[in-house]
Amino acid sequence: MWSFFHKLGSPPWLYRISGSILRWLLPLTLIALCAGAVWGLFYTAPDFRQGNSYRIIYIHVPAAVVALAGYYVMAIAGAVSLIWKMKMADVAMKACAPVGAALTFIALVTGAIWGKPTWGTWWVWDARITSMLILLFLYLGVIALYEAFDNKEAAGKACAVLTLVGTVNIPIIYKSVDWWYSLHQPASIKFTGESSIDPSMLYPLLLMIGSFYALFTCALLMNMRLEILRRESRTGWVRKLVGA
């Protein structure tokens, strides 16, 4: 157990093992993504209320779910790097931010496009959309803070503190935005409530959620490998790797 933990802190080991993981995980992820998209787009019946526009759910919901989970991954990595001073956790935290921001962006854009045929408008100040927008701001804040520091070690620590503050705040933000929305909910827009989803629609959705998690892992590992190379560029193993 401890030897695994020590290996996890070793850049050459992590670089090698992430490379061999990516070799099978990345193709698998792309296949699963395409399969899920084709299943959702062509092989499911349309929703009886929203028609075919509901097919956006197969990218909107997975992107939103993984974007939110990504913030917690980032916070855990930040906590590990602060508490155990583990360099690779710092690398993981830095690699999370752009991936999470991209997924949040996807969730927002697909939500807006979905809104047009469903509610007749591109943007609604709905609780979930507003929370996603705030989540995007949180991700961009972490990236902005990291880029503002010249000393990258201090940048990592500062971002770790910021993500931990964000972790405490996210439930508060979500609850208060939820509450704010229930107070101001306009009567003209009716939302589908907690309706049960048919299994024939649920399975492709679950496949897509799983694929998005795998995709997050792939993008995270790839960004980590880039960052490891950048940080270790003066060491012998990178010189051997590059020179070969």
Next chain:
Amino acid sequence: MSAPGTLAFSGRLLRRQLVLALRRPVDIGNPLLFFAMVVVLFPLGLGPVPAALASFAPGILWIIALLANLLTADNLFRGDFEDGSLEQLLLSPQPLYISVLAYVLAQWLVTGLLLALVSPLFAVMLGLAGAAIPVLIASLLLGTAVLSLVGGIGAALTVGLNRGGMLIALLILPFYMPVLIFGSAAVQAVVSGMPAAPHLAILGAMLCLALALAPLAIGAALRISVDA
């Protein structure tokens, strides 16, 4: 000479911060002036119709108070960071938690408290119902304290950076949003004839949470900024 006790030390720190602030009364007046000027912008931008202004007044007043607080947050540690006294504070045996609270309390006394006290003037100018004014003051008193604590985290994270001003806004505005929601909702509740106590209670709960956790984050962030 023996080292002063924790309370005596933080008392001195608080007095020092207040004396420093009072020596430059313009710096105390600036957020209030900012408050007054932005209040003028809203009738100019939205039109002078009293009914419309009155219905937006809770939100307007709260947003301006939030922005005024944001503008002062950047200066919380900057002076002491530049002259090195912050480093002395980190090296001293005093618990950082209490010292940081003294800093934030001093900042709140010269911004949040004063903003809350002058807010009735602008509330009347915007046509807010008279019954809502006590709740406006109460919500601002509680809410600006939370804002000062959260703003302190952003200030501590960016104090070592030259271009802190815009960055601090990007970092902490998302954390300001729950306070804005419940602060303006409290005032709005009174205007529409509902009890404001639940909203004030939630603001109080936020204040308790911020009091417990924010000084820890500020302390950690200060150590990082000073070490860098």
Next chain:
Amino acid sequence: MYFDSLHAALAMEGHGPFVWAAYAITAVVLLTLLLSPVLRSRRLRRDLAGEIRRRETAAGEGRHASGT
């Protein structure tokens, strides 16, 4: 397959443009997300290799110069 023809699948009873736009934007963002670290690490490796080669030739010249 739910749709009768490819044309019906593209039109999706009027919702086609929205659905296809959402999927297209997602595909573009995801491809960028996956390709940018590949391209950037390739460039980084090339730069590092060039740097090492330059240093080696410089070191070789240095040895040569000291030998004469």
